[in-house]
Amino acid sequence: MTEELLIYTQKITPRVSYVFKHIFVRILNIPIKFTSTIEEFVAHDSLKMTYAKAPLGNEFFIQSHGLLFEQGINDIEITMSQWDSTPCFFSKGKKSAIPFDIFAASFYLLSRYEEYLPCVLDENDCYPAEESIAYQNNFLDKPIIDVWAYKLLKALKEKYPEYQHQPNSYKYISTFSINQTFLYRCKGVIRNLVGGFYDFFTLKIFEVWMRIAVFLRIKEDPYDTFDKIISLQKKHNIKTIFFFLIANYTTYDNNVAFTKRKYHLLIKSIADYAKVGLLSSYFTMDNEEKLSKESDRLSHIINTPTKLSRQHFGRNKLPETYQKLIDLDITEDYSMGYLKHIGFRASTCTPFYFYDLDFEIQTPLRVHPYAFIDNTLRFNLQLSPKQALMKINHITNMVKQVNGTLISVFHNDCLSNFGDWKYWEDFYEEVLKCVKE
Structure with a gap:
């Protein structure tokens, strides 16, 4: 059985629970447990981490951005940086085991936070890719949250080198x-006649023949x-x-x-x-x-x-x-x-x-x-x-x-x-x- 990770955070909000489960449980296949009790966390002598503003000691610590402890939609300033060669945002201090709060950043992307903000919709009244930070910062073609998760796993393994991880499968x-x-079958006589006349007058002779052949069951519908x-x-x-x-x-x-x-x-x-x-x-x-x-x-x-x-x-x-x-x-x-x-x-x-x-x-x-x-x-x-x-x-x-x-x-x-x-x-x-x- 995969070892459980104990996570200390001062407040276990729905946002915290949601995004930690996505990254650890769904992406990395690592079971997790939360605690807000310092004594329980200190007594735990196995895999553990702290998600807070400051560490409790020298444990695996990730400095938190405020997003996961907020409610509602606010206008958040996003400043993109690089984590090695990977785009990232919500950068954190040197005490943090990783240089970014990927949990807050992942929540922002996963919840589609940006789609709740005012924007110009496309011709189908939908949120256009061009408005997204993924498109604007050239990482739309990357599953960036999953990439961050595996970089996090690497840092966790450095802290706990004896930890044996069992990954999910592709x-x-x-x-x-x-x-x-x-294309032609089951569309009725009138629709086929109108379509046939259109094909004929636009010189699509092969399409006219195919339409007739399908209608007469000489050919299968394309x-x-x-x-x-x-x-x-x-x-x-x-x-x-x-x-x-x-x-x-x-x-x-x-x-x-x-x-x-x-x-x-x-x-x-x-x-x-x-x-x-x-x-x-x-x-x-x-x-x-x-x-x-x-x-x-x-x-x-x-x-x-x-x-x-x-x-x-x-x-x-x-x-x-x-x-x-x-x-x-x-x-x-x-x-x-x-x-x-x-x-x-x-x-x-x-x-x-x-x-x-x-x-x-x-x-x-x-x-x-x-x-x-x-x-x-x-x-x-x-x-x-x-x-x-x-x-x-x-x-x-x-x-x-x-x-x-x-x-x-x-x-x-x-x-x-x-x-x-x-x-x-x-x-x-x-x-x-x-x-x-």
Whole structure:
């Protein structure tokens, strides 16, 4: 059994408990216990540390910033520095075993403190990457909290050289957002006629032929790549999660009708091989009634309560969106990331629980941060498949170094070798080879 770390701090606040558990328990796999009793701490003759303004003696000591003992949102001045070659902030004095209060810094990033502050939102009314300190200080592509945690571990081992650490193991989770289940099939005569006329008058003759061939069942729908995805899941033994859009038709949510029997059968068949979650539609960010309806629809199709969700277009407004998910008993969210940039929105590659700064509590909602999306690589960064693989390899290596969890977002059309995804047919399998555990 792994040795327990005793932590002395003058006040065990919800913030202290939350961030220490993330760093020690979830990232480093070190069980911890808190005490505010000096006598208990002094009597403890094993692994221990102090988190306070000043040390009690010559123990392993980290000087605290005030953030974890505050409540509410305040305007905090952030001054970036370097810890060796690693960006960091909240620098501390020489008595501290490490030169920064990484617990306060990690809480700031993990709670998404900066997203509660005034900022200019993007075209989807979301917090843009460009506003974040991670983007502005060039560490968005690094799971910086996990990196800090392992630097902390190194310092702890120097203090306790006999300590035997048992690290976590690297994991990979492949997720698919299904917002266009089929390109032509199940979309009705009128939608296909309008689309066909548009293709014809824009001289997309091959697309016109494909549309007719699919309608007459001569050809399979280009986006029907589900058998291939499941086959690759089995071949590479990959944990896969599918998020299905089951919304009313809007400009932003233009999937096949959620009432279609073929769509229901597809979801049921996928649920036999992989986990299934809800891809919440565009307007659910501000509308709990819509979110509840869509959650109920999925529950009815798969005959089990909806527990996993992701927001379509990444429309995740903190804390309101997460509060709505919690009210509906959704326990796992996969929306933590940026649509136009690869990297780590919460600066960690380890799943964490959402901390609600409005109520100063750790919630039961587990957040799974993703690192990259196929669309971001293809359209926003405009990379070739080879260039995209190089980016993914870079991200993967960093996550492996800290024994984290790498989560990707793909779409079924990525495997279609059709339209914008021409010549990308083998990209997904190449990624699976690159990221394997």
